[in-house]
Amino acid sequence: MRKISDAIRELVQENEFLSLGFHHDLLNLSQVARYLLPLIEARCHKEVQESAVLMNLSRLKRELSAVTSKPREHFFIDKVNIHTNLCSFTVNKTRQSHAELNRLYGTIREADGFMTITEGISEITAIIESENLGTAEQLIGEPFKHIHRDLASVGVKFHEKFLEVPGVLYLMLQMVALQGINVIEVSSTATEFIIYIESSTVNLAFESILARFGKKRNGLT
Structure with a gap:
């Protein structure tokens, strides 16, 4: 034990x-x-x-x-970018909403637009460009449960060698939280992490993450 x-x-x-x-x-x-x-x-x-x-x-x-503090393994990010003019909406998770969201996704992708979807147990949240919110309201049959307007995202990409390092995503969220920034949504792939926040706070989040985890901060080029 x-x-x-x-x-x-x-x-x-x-x-x-x-x-x-x-x-x-x-x-x-x-x-x-x-x-x-x-x-x-x-x-x-x-x-x-x-x-x-x-x-x-x-x-x-x-x-x-009594000893010198040692930082966690030198985690650093390869890239960080900002995506503005976004919004999110949430609907109940049903067969109908699935079909309507698939149709919306096809419409937006045909126009080279942006859309990402997150499914929970009973809800689905989609994040799209603000200019496509009207199209979403037309194609989705039910009223939206929640809408967040004027969103932006900070997206980071890091090396796959950090996939087995515990807590690296948490560290990035902590840097944002320490600045008093409200996180609206998050999404990730294997080596990418995206934080969705209000547009008014996106520059502060970007600078905080870059200053802490950028290659220059870690003595890398």
Whole structure:
């Protein structure tokens, strides 16, 4: 059975922001203990007392404070781009909506337009260029459940060697969240990650991601 101390060490080492917080004494350990408790119980497969977590966090903090903080493996992105003038809409997931969305997709692709679709358990969200929203309203028979207008996206591409590195997508989302930016939607392929946000915040998100994960930031060309 895994030790509590080992589980805590793994969780901290896997999270760059926890490691940073420990090294610079930025964290309230009691709050961290409550936050990590269910994650530790899942790894140890047993019930764990919050006091035991707090005690181990205190020991680990003293240890980490005595050494130089090391960043996660040098993750960097190959490309980053912005796509503006977008909007999204959500409909119920039915056979009819599937057929209508397929028809809309064909219409937009014939005009070399942009459209991406995400399916959930009971809903489907489509992201299209704003100029095609009227066409979507004509082709989709049911009222939209949600509409987000004036969207933009920040898309990044990274090397496939990072596919097995835990948390790289989370790191990019954290950089956006730390700027107080509301993430509307996300999508991904194997080596691409796209974050959809309000147009007014897209430049800040772009600069934040590029400054943290760009090749120049990591001493690469």
